[in-house]
Amino acid sequence: MQEALQFTPQVAASSIAQILWLIPAGPMVMSGVIALLRQRRRTLASTLAIGSLAFSLLLALAAFGHVLSGWMSGHAVRETVKITWIQVGNSTVDLGWVLDPLSAVMLVMVTFVGLLIFIYSVGYMAHDENFTRFFCFLSLFAGAMLGVVIANSLLLLFMCWELVGLTSYLLIGFWYQKPSAAAAAKKAFLTTRIGDVFFLLGIVWLFAQTGTLLFYNNGAGSMEPAALVGLLAAPAGWGLSAAGAIALLIFAGAAGKSGQLPLHVWLPDAMEGPTPVSALIHAATMVAAGVYLVARVFPLMQAGAPMGGSNTALTVVTWVGASTAVFAALIAVAQNDIKRILAYSTVSQLGYMMAGLGLGGVAVGMFHLITHAFFKALLFMGAGSVIHGCHEEQDVRNMGGLWKKMPATFATYAIGMLALSGFPLFFSGFWSKDAILESAHNWHSGKGPYFMLVFGALLTAFYMTRQVSYVFFGKWRGHGHAHESPRVMTVPLALLAFFAIALGVLGTPAWPWFRSFLTDKPAAFEWAGFNEPGLIQLMATSTLVVFVGLGLGWLLYGNRSPKPEEADVLEKAVPPIWSVLHNRLYVDELYGGTVIAFYAWWARVADWLDRRVWGGMVAAVTGLFSLWAKLNRFLDTNWVDGTFDKGCEELSAGGGLVARVQSGRVQTYLRLLALAVVVLAAILIWSSRG
């Protein structure tokens, strides 16, 4: 086994693709450097982190431009660079990275949003004494995520994936002195681990099947037709092909990272981390990673699916996504912690993305991912700025009337909220969600997801309205007096707000630029895009739904300022439902009652076995031996000792005799030495002459 790291660029790879690795490398190296800094070098640390990420952003833009120009000139760009990592015999494990529209778009998004969040956190963490450590972790986080994005090999992707998990653990538990934070960090780590186990299984299986982990390797990659055909051919039981099974396993990993239904519990608790971290996790990096993974392996996902139809994997993805969307939205309705509400909304939006992937393919899901990244980052940072302004107050009931107190925050937050709830025509959220709904509507196998998603949209509009009216309208119910946040925090908000609106342009049915960019079909702008059958009605419906949601929310919560201790409107209306929702549908309790209880029970059983069964045996054996020992003792005392003691006395006497030789006198020893020499010499001579 020879481990050579020979670097084999392929002919097509352009210079920008060659140096693509610099994008994640920069922040990673910088985090290493920052780790070496002393705690006091705050400015230096933040400068290094931000600078490195800005550098990555420039590179990402360059890469994007490269891809864009290639796309403009009509041929799809997909350049890969391969590094042979391990070579065993003739089977190699390759790492590598790929530059194609998907990764290019993702790179730009991550670096840009990440950069804004970095700048923002300079202001937000200004008073924390572990500032440097924070930036160390932060840039490592960003670097890992960028690694996930550019990875062309499932293995490299998995490495960075785990790195993301680790850094998320570190960052969520950043305020480790808070027990809740530590617990949340542990929870996040373990929960995602569950998904990752399946993911790893999928990877191994894939390697066993195809012998490579590269996605694209001019025809030899695992995401390319040749391999896929082989995978489809291989059966895996339960009527699944190997492709389907592996796809599901990988999806489990993705579900873990991006908080899909069974494994979403860690995401809301992750709010314990500092707000910029929440923003980063929820908007740009971590949860996006799951969706991105699915998008990345989409060829595998849809392998064997009939044109426009679906296969097992996609169906599962769709249903999980849809149900997550509704489920989380329901919970979000009844939360009072400003960040928790956003967290659940993130979960539900991730459900939308997954559903979009399952229903409409990469373009739909990714488009929502991008737009969501922007406005969710916006919302989180807005929330952060609110919390910052209200002196670390997080309960929405203790706020209110902030719209005069912090106008900038309010304006940007409102934009983000409207975008999230899909306010028609002007906001990116509307178009991306609309695309998902459309594809759900046109889905061949059942309308279930469609209705669920529509309901989800309603709820989204509702709880966002609730939150905003709680926070920004009514009378100020907090203590102390709130203040606007510093410029370093508001400027990023403004930027994000701009993009939250502008990005919509890229995805209108009239000019589906984004879709065509990802799916390599050049797109022209024609109004005819709207003439698709049912499209207008669809848009109308979603608009209607959104307005209903908004109106309902305003009706119930608008402009009234309840006492903090006063019960919520819904609570008064329908207490049981409220309590169920307020307690997050008892999922944590459910897990506590089932999984954890099961383990506890097992532990108790094992304990009992230990005590009773094994312990009993041991006790029996011990008793036997002790009995035997007693017998021995009896014999000893009575007739061994006599003789033995005699022997001991003899021995000690002899010892004394010998000890006399060691008189502690140098010359005695010297004498013995000399004697020995004499004898030795005599013997030698005698033997030599004889």
Place this chain on the structure above:
Amino acid sequence: MTPLAGYLLVAALVFSIGLAGALTRRNAILVLIGIELMLNAANLNLIAFWRYGPHPEALTGMMFAVFSIAVAAAEAAVGLGLVISIYRHAHTTDLDEMNRMKG
């Protein structure tokens, strides 16, 4: 009697004299001196063998002697230092009174 034998006999004599001194004197310093004498006798042997040996041009014996002289110097320095420090503790250099290491 060949010359070499003469040198060897002298060396042997000096060696045993040194040994006798080391074994019989009570003063630690004189014991050290005796040891030095023994070392010198050994050096004489080396030189004599080098001189009368088959390959004098190989310098081996002489080199050995030179190195052993250097080592002897070090030994003397350390040994005398030890004697002095012992004297500081026990206020004597009489070996008969120095039997702290008695077993």
Place this chain on the structure above:
Amino acid sequence: MTIVFWILAALTVSGGLATVLLKNTVHCALAVTGAFAGLALMFLQLDAQFAGFAQILVYIGAVAILVVFAILLTRGSETPKGGIFSHTWLAGLCLAAAVFAVLGWAVLSSQHALPLEAGSPVVSVMDIGNALMSRYVLPLEIVALLLTAAMIGAVIVAMHEKGDLK
């Protein structure tokens, strides 16, 4: 067997004997110096100039002085009560005699094997230097290390615990 050899032998042996037998420790030190000188002269007689001068330089120039200093520092010059010989002197003497007997026996019995005449090697200091720097460079380095270590050790050992000497 030249007359010179006999003189030198006499000088050396008498010096050694004096070292062992004399009462006054300082006299012993001086006597041993005589023995060293005799040995050095023997080296010279054996055409080992370098070794001989090194012997004089090291033993008479350094070791003897060290010994003398040690004697004065330990008040060793006044003869101790109860004789200068340890009470086991007889055993020591017998052993020494035995050693001499064995060695002498060995020499005499192997006399027939010993070469009669010496080749006359022309050894310049240059040769020695070259040998030291080429073939014996490793021992040289090691000896240098040893000497340094010995020096430091001696200083530390002989230094006053409460560094009031400096």
Place this chain on the structure above:
Amino acid sequence: MVTTLDQIFVALKLWIVGLLPAALQPTAGVLLSVVAIIATFPALFAIAVLLERKGLGRMQNRIGPNRVGPLGILQPVADGLKSLTKEDIVPFSADAAVHFMAPVVLVVVVFMGFAVLPMGRNMTLVHMDSALLFYFAMGACTELSIFMAGWASRNKYSLLGAMRAVAQMISYEVPMLMSSVTVVMITGSLSLDKIVEAQNHYTWGLPHWYIFTPWGLAAFLMFAIAATAETNRSPFDLPEGESELVAGYFTEYSGFKFAEFFLGEYVGMLSISGLGTTLFLGGWSAPLEILGFMPSWFWFFSKIMMGICVFIWLRGTLPRLRQDQLMNFAWKFVLPMTLLNVFVVGLWRFLGEGWMRWVGCSAILLLAYVTVGRAEMNRKHYGPRSYRYAE
């Protein structure tokens, strides 16, 4: 003519030896040279004493000896006669044998040193391959004799003086060796003849003496200091510091033994300056090419006498050091500097010909001397003395 004058002593020796039967010739040759040395240097010793007494007198605004003979030239003779005729006192409790041996050993050893000094062209008594080593071996022996003198006198002043002397000589022997090693490194030989030969050629009429190189100058300065200390001359004359110890290790000596010590000291000075001359001042070679016509032995002896004059001058000028100052100076300044010098010589050797090695070596040495000198000067223990009274 020139050569005859140059080689006159050699010729004389050959002629005398030629008169003897062949069997005795080698022994006779050696004896003759020995006799010559034993005759010459005491004479020089007398001259040196006279020179010193008169010179010191002048330095101290005295006239100096001027009674015996014209201008007091015969003063040394008078001293000699006096010391020969004085009673030889051996203290009652002294260790007679050692007390007697000490001066003998000293004188013998000191005279031994001359055996290897080339005193002129073809005027080396023993052509020895490791002459320098021999010389230092002999020098090492003097310490022992001094110790013997001090210890045998059973007198605390003598003992203290002896201990001081021995400590001082040991301390300064090391730098002396080191500074001579530099010359050996360049010449590539321990033989003093070769060393002189190596310096005995000229460019533009100027000699190639080692003192005219940066390292050579540094080494020579260190050598001079060490030599002054080795011979217990002022400012390093603590062993016989009259103010503290009556006369140091030869307090208890009188008459001829004292004269022997006196002789030993001065002959020691002569031989040391002879060695310094040989090592750094080109031995018997002429200071200028055009002066080559004068006999080599003349140059040698004149250089030696120059050395003596320097000794006298120092004695007349400098105050006596204190013991701790002496030791600190030896171990903390002289020794490091000589070691550095050894390194510099290595550099010199391997930088090869050219101006570069001159600049480099001089730069290193200057820097070292300035910095270390400054540091040493600013040390506290060179400040005013603090007395500790015996309670």
